[in-house]
Amino acid sequence: xxxxxxxxxxxxxxxxxxxxxxGSGRRARPRRGPAPSGGTGHGSRLTPYLFLLxxxxxFVGLVLWPIVQAARMSLLDWQFNPGLxxxxxxxxxxxxxxxxxxxxxxxxxxxxxxxxxxxxxMILGLALALLLNKAIAGKVAFRVLYYLPVITSWVVVSLVFxxxxxxxxxxxxxxxxxxxxxxxxxxxxxxxxxxxxxxxSLLGIWKGAGWSMLIFLAALQxxxxxxxxxxxxxxxxxxxxFFAVTLPQLRPVALFVTVMLVIGGFNVFISVxxxxxxxxxxxxxxxxxxxxxxxFDFLEFSYGSAIAYxxxxxxxxxxxxxxxxxxxxxxxx
Amino acid sequence: MTxxxxxxPTRPPARPMSRPSARTTGRFVVLLVGAAVxxxxxxMMIATSLKQQSFVLTPSLVPDHPTLDNYVRAWTSSGFGRYxxxxxxxALATVALVLLFGSMMAYAxxxxxxxxxxxxxxAMIATLMIPAMMLLIPQYFVARDxxxxxxxxxLVLFYVAGQLAFTTFLLxxxxxxxxxxxDDAMLIDGANRWxxxxxxxxxxxxxxxxxxxxxxxxxxxxxxxxAVTIIDSKDNRTLPMAIQLxxxxxxxxxxxxxxxxxxxxxxxxxxxxxxxxxxxxxxQAGALKG
Numbered sequence: 001x002x003x004x005x006x007x008x009x010x011x012x013x014x015x016x017x018x019x020x021x022x023g024s025g026r027r028a029r030p031r032r033g034p035a036p037s038g039g040t041g042h043g044s045r046l047t048p049y050l051f052l053l054x055x056x057x058x059f060v061g062l063v064l065w066p067i068v069q070a071a072r073m074s075l076l077d078w079q080f081n082p083g084l085x086x087x088x089x090x091x092x093x094x095x096x097x098x099x100x101x102x103x104x105x106x107x108x109x110x111x112x113x114x115x116x117x118x119x120x121x122m123i124l125g126l127a128l129a130l131l132l133n134k135a136i137a138g139k140v141a142f143r144v145l146y147y148l149p150v151i152t153s154w155v156v157v158s159l160v161f162x163x164x165x166x167x168x169x170x171x172x173x174x175x176x177x178x179x180x181x182x183x184x185x186x187x188x189x190x191x192x193x194x195x196x197x198x199x200x201s202l203l204g205i206w207k208g209a210g211w212s213m214l215i216f217l218a219a220l221q222x223x224x225x226x227x228x229x230x231x232x233x234x235x236x237x238x239x240x241x242f243f244a245v246t247l248p249q250l251r252p253v254a255l256f257v258t259v260m261l262v263i264g265g266f267n268v269f270i271s272v273x274x275x276x277x278x279x280x281x282x283x284x285x286x287x288x289x290x291x292x293x294x295x296f297d298f299l300e301f302s303y304g305s306a307i308a309y310x311x312x313x314x315x316x317x318x319x320x321x322x323x324x325x326x327x328x329x330x331x332x333x
Numbered sequence: 334m335t336x337x338x339x340x341x342p343t344r345p346p347a348r349p350m351s352r353p354s355a356r357t358t359g360r361f362v363v364l365l366v367g368a369a370v371x372x373x374x375x376x377m378m379i380a381t382s383l384k385q386q387s388f389v390l391t392p393s394l395v396p397d398h399p400t401l402d403n404y405v406r407a408w409t410s411s412g413f414g415r416y417x418x419x420x421x422x423x424a425l426a427t428v429a430l431v432l433l434f435g436s437m438m439a440y441a442x443x444x445x446x447x448x449x450x451x452x453x454x455x456a457m458i459a460t461l462m463i464p465a466m467m468l469l470i471p472q473y474f475v476a477r478d479x480x481x482x483x484x485x486x487x488l489v490l491f492y493v494a495g496q497l498a499f500t501t502f503l504l505x506x507x508x509x510x511x512x513x514x515x516d517d518a519m520l521i522d523g524a525n526r527w528x529x530x531x532x533x534x535x536x537x538x539x540x541x542x543x544x545x546x547x548x549x550x551x552x553x554x555x556x557x558x559x560a561v562t563i564i565d566s567k568d569n570r571t572l573p574m575a576i577q578l579x580x581x582x583x584x585x586x587x588x589x590x591x592x593x594x595x596x597x598x599x600x601x602x603x604x605x606x607x608x609x610x611x612x613x614x615x616x617q618a619g620a621l622k623g
Contacts, residue, residue, distance in 0.1 A: 055501065065475070067460070144605070151605050154555070263462065309467075
């Protein structure tokens with residue numbers, strides 16, 4: 001961002017005298033006579049609020065209020081029909097979730113997905129970043145290619161993986177079964193729990209690795225070069241330099257990547273929704289597909305909200321734990 | 334820190350291409366294999382979209398008798414032109430509103446002191462950590478109460494609201510880096526705050542605006558969950574939900590499904606490749622300063 005910032009370029013009409021205000025005349029307040037000191041204090045006290053107004057209305061009404069509303073809904077028996085009263089039921093829906101085997105199954109599946117995808121994406125991302133961090137032919141091309149899955153729609157890549165892992169006609173079974181002769185018959189990848197979790201995890205890793213690569217790449221470029229030079233003067237080889245100099249410098253970024261990947265892992269939804277729909281028999285249900293099903297298939301909006309809030313609590317607890325853990329390490333070392 | 338960088342430089346000199354060492358070649362090969370893995374699914378998608386229906390289930394990368402039939406059929410007979418235009422209109426409207434409202438908020442946060450500034454700013458940052466899907470249920474009812482279910486307005490409003498926090502955060506950082514002396518010069522010349530925002534801040538922030546525009550465009554072009562939740566009628570569908578429903582209706586017409594997918598993916602890839610530089614800088618700004 002900073003490399004593109006050059007505030008002195010651009011033909012700015014900085015010296016143009018009092019021009020009629022463009023666009024909305026209500027927003028800004030004319031101000032005669034410049035005040036002596038710079039920066040703050042010019043214009044009405046209302047001015048900042050006028051700049052904030054349209055955005056804040058949308059943000060508060062459509063993001064902040066729904067956060068509060070979700071909590072309220074989870075404590076009521078929410079009626080779809082706005083004319084009917086929605087009685088307060090306390091923690092009933094939370095209690096129900098904690099005694100719901102399918103909720104637990106979806107939580108386990110989400111956990112499995114995270115254990116499979118988060119460390120793998122971290123390691124792959126870091127490895128790719130290290131490979132790309134030095135001068136190499138086609139550097140930009142590689143960066144673009146590895147990032148392509150990240151920017152491609154979840155729906156499209158889910159359909160592509162569904163096609164690749166199709167039981168009788170997919171490329172994967174074609175290679176594994178017909179080509180290499182593995183298994184007595186083609187694997188029904190999406191038809192049962194664990195093979196489907198494998199496919200979903202592979203998709204998550206494939207789609208996300210380029211993201212951590214880009215973040216690590218930026219962090220690697222910020223590692224002070226004189227530290228690395230000093231280390232090599234002291235006789236440290238590349239491996240030693242990586243563990244003694246580079247890795248400690250990457251710690252804050254690694255924390256950021258971990259937290260974001262964990263949140264992303266809990267967010268897994270579209271691939272499951274598109275490829276298995278949570279089936280067969282809820283075997284591949286994850287927390288958000290279960291929430292969605294309760295709310296929009298069964299119209300159990302309060303139960304869905306309780307599930308959403310349980311997920312939020314888990315995410316916050318985990319993020320907090322990760323931050324504590326990393327900070328503790330830092331103090332210890 | 335104090336030690337001057339003595340000793341031989343550890344990097345190869347200016348032209349690394351001239352004499353690739355064995356290690357460089359090895360690195361290149363590994364990267365190439367990885368890139369092939371990344372590209373293979375896309376290659377399968379495009380290859381399948383070019384196959385005739387009778388060949389769609391043969392897992393070959395090179396279609397035997399390539400045809401553009403699927404593209405013609407997807408575009409003409411399945412309403413895809415309509416869905417494409419819906420996606421484009423929704424994405425462009427979202428980008429315009431996010432840039433306008435986000436930059437206005439960013440300007441307020443970067444240049445003014447006012448009551449509630451910290452609370453508002455941190456409320457926005459905090460929501461960046463909340464998965465958007467968790468708000469789906471209450472947002473559905475807000476949309477119902479506003480009467481915007483099953484409408485493109487309902488898509489745009491909530492996309493704008495959802496993307497504002499990140500854009501504001503990104504632009505505020507950029508605005509804060511613009512010297513206040515420039516504001517002061519304009520103030521002395523009698524300009525008002527709106528004038529400064531519009532004629533000084535926005536032109537200078539063009540790179541940051543480009544970054545925000547790309548993120549917002551991709552986010553709203555590809556959005557699926559909200560669209561599938563509030564859109565009912567065929568006419569209001571966007572591309573991702575049309576493709577998904579399409580696959581449900583034409584379970585085995587993979588050629589058709591992937592022709593439609595390719596149509597949806599091409600603008601995204603074009604935008605990304607052209608604006609790659611902005612994209613990377615924005616991503617890293619969000620990550621490293623966040």
